Amino acid sequence: MASSKASPEPLAIGIDIGGTGTKYGIVDRVGNVLFSGSMSTKKHAQVEPFIDELYKKVTELIDKAGGVGRMKGIGVGAPNGNFYTGTVEYAPNLPWKGIIPLSKLLQDKFKLPVILTNDANAAAEGEMIYGAAKGMKDFIMITLGTGVGSGIVANGKLIYGHDGFAGELGHTIVIPDGRVHEGTGKKGSLESYASATGVRLTTLEMLKNSNTPSALRKIAADEIDSKKVYDAAIAGDELAKSVYEFTGKILGLALANAVMFSSPEAIILFGGLTKAGELILKPTRESMEANLIKVFQNKVKILVSHLKESDAAILGASALAWEVG
């Protein structure tokens, strides 16, 4: 006779590896983070002791959540994480150099299937499984933080490209011969404008090239950052507001180009810059519409992610695990 006991609902493990810290958690099918924790990444100059500590900490959570048998798999988001090879390749912000076979190391340790991708692609998966893109087959996720990351979904699948590196919208050139990007040396990329770093640089340029009175003139140049510009803009500072106008104009142009490329149902924004709300969203929307040809106009939603910021990275990574066959 068959047992009447229902088998427990499967769970997914999400691990988000950042340059400073690593977050991990156990997530159910609808996106509740049941258990979570964090640890330092940067204190581990070698990847093996990092994996050892991570294994120990995550295993404690697995035991609390009903044991390894309930775990569908492990999803990992990491800078320069390659979906196809399961490796992290030359990530400038991680302590481990060269090509790290991260998926294999985790798989050998946990005896669970592991899926790896970069953080922006993981964020897109998170939105598709639990968030604002639930049920969408065509959308673009853009993370506006220190840098600009993106994940592109078409026909219901993430676009990884032939080598696993697709979705670098942040590095597309929007202003030919524009501002030099410190990291890449390229001129006029989206990331050099529509990031926290870009907002800081635009502010410094505007302070230098205009006479508009501004509360920001009382702050030393070295100390001006996107947070201070945001505070000033919210307080009504005209110069700070025009920084967002300018940033939104460039972001909107890049979004228009992305829309004419893959015609998404929505563009989902996440990260620090979105905190400025309509200050950034209004010029972005207007610039996007102005640069679209008619057939694309007034169709594409610009949405702000509604995932809790503290959970988003774990959710994004865990979303990958549901793809395990």
Add this chain to the structure above:
Amino acid sequence: MASSKASPEPLAIGIDIGGTGTKYGIVDRVGNVLFSGSMSTKKHAQVEPFIDELYKKVTELIDKAGGVGRMKGIGVGAPNGNFYTGTVEYAPNLPWKGIIPLSKLLQDKFKLPVILTNDANAAAEGEMIYGAAKGMKDFIMITLGTGVGSGIVANGKLIYGHDGFAGELGHTIVIPDGRVHEGTGKKGSLESYASATGVRLTTLEMLKNSNTPSALRKIAADEIDSKKVYDAAIAGDELAKSVYEFTGKILGLALANAVMFSSPEAIILFGGLTKAGELILKPTRESMEANLIKVFQNKVKILVSHLKESDAAILGASALAWEVG
């Protein structure tokens, strides 16, 4: 006892509808155009008599090719053709206005499954099934003719987007506040530079803004077209050659942005502009590589379609028919 007679190999019908003329043909699985013909599009102010004539002409070929039972289906490439709805929507270059339910009209007449898409997407299908992209899962097709069309393939599938209109790379903005596009009114789109029209306009600008001696100065402005610029460049004319340098520089920038978006294995070029060979390919390649971040450099092939130009449109359209379930 089972019959020993092998059932005949299935065939596909391809129909390419252009503003002036319509080409049609019957194609086998490996891309041989077995029978083909053409007729006028523009003489039919109404779509119904157009369909009637097309039905009569294509049916003659079907009979020659072994009857309708051998036909897998009909693929149709048409400007503004929408894959999802099977309609042609507000095509400025076709005689029929508004929304035309082209797939339904053809299906009712031929009693065969019909798949419709725009010409650039059909070209991409053609390259994937019979041409330079055979076996590729990630590539971008770009047609450089009077205008610039594109078809983007990722994860082995064409990207149609949420509404069927994806792949308008020609309308992406490469030079903000650049040249005005006569048709769309937008400034600085790829099509306003990297098309036959764009080459003509660039030439006129260069003739006006420089003193470089050129054989083209002997030709009336109205008569300068991309063909004459090509002839001059081949004959060694410096100004004509710099037109291609300039055009390639802009095209290469747009290709770099496309590569950082979807990371294709190859970009396949087709159409008039590619006849200039290395004159246009060299600056295009150099500009693309110069604008790519490292992880994408020296990886992406720029290929010129090797499908016979007279067959390419029919092949592209017919390729759609193999997708019939």
